[in-house]
Amino acid sequence: MSIALITGGGGDIGAATAKTLAEQGHRVVINYRNSAARADDVVGAIVAAGGEAMAIKANVTDADDVAAMVNEIDQRWGGIDVLVHCALTPYVISTFADLSWEQLGGKLDTELHAAFVVTKAVVPGMMSRGNGRLIYMSALPSTRARVGMITLGTSKAALDQFVRYIALELAPHGITANLVAPTTVEGATADRLIPPERQKAIAAAIPMKRLARPTDAAKTIAFLASEGAGFTTGHYIPVSGGLD
Structure with missing residues (x-):
């Protein structure tokens, strides 16, 4: 049975993704940093529906935390087959005129640091098995500039390119790496x-005259996690209701 780790699994998209993957037969690990109650609720919903899930607390920008989490998963269930990196690092909505370097540089650092740390932690096991799925949450402002979204758009653009390099390097090992980029998503964050x-x-x-829903992103992620997406890698996939 495939094992999927979802960082930020207590958030709106993470929770929807966890439930969708569980419905498709994955064992699901819900990573959280502060939202223990929400993560436990998601685990409870999955288990009640007949699936398998557990929640693990870890700071995805802390290499030791992430290593401990991956080791716990290995000990309890085995190696991670699917990484869905949904953890949202904080950012400000601001014009450039009002923006400080600390705000922009801080977002760039946490965005890439988290992606780097979690990828480093799961890739060796995937390489040893000759198979794996890496899926990262991007955002439309990474390619479509929007007033006020300079910190999110710039940091996600850096993530996009990071993932393209990961996809190129890991393709010979049977590992895919892709990006899912929803437009503004209904829910608590928005x-x-x-x-x-x-x-x-x-x-x-x-x-389509509506915002994206968490399930819209979750279903796209679920396809990329499936066997059917085994030849799909290095792609940026908008979930945008037709918005260019």
């Missing part, structure tokens, strides 16, 4: 960061 009137304007600009 509600906290984006005013309601701005959310309405974003939805109006999307051909």
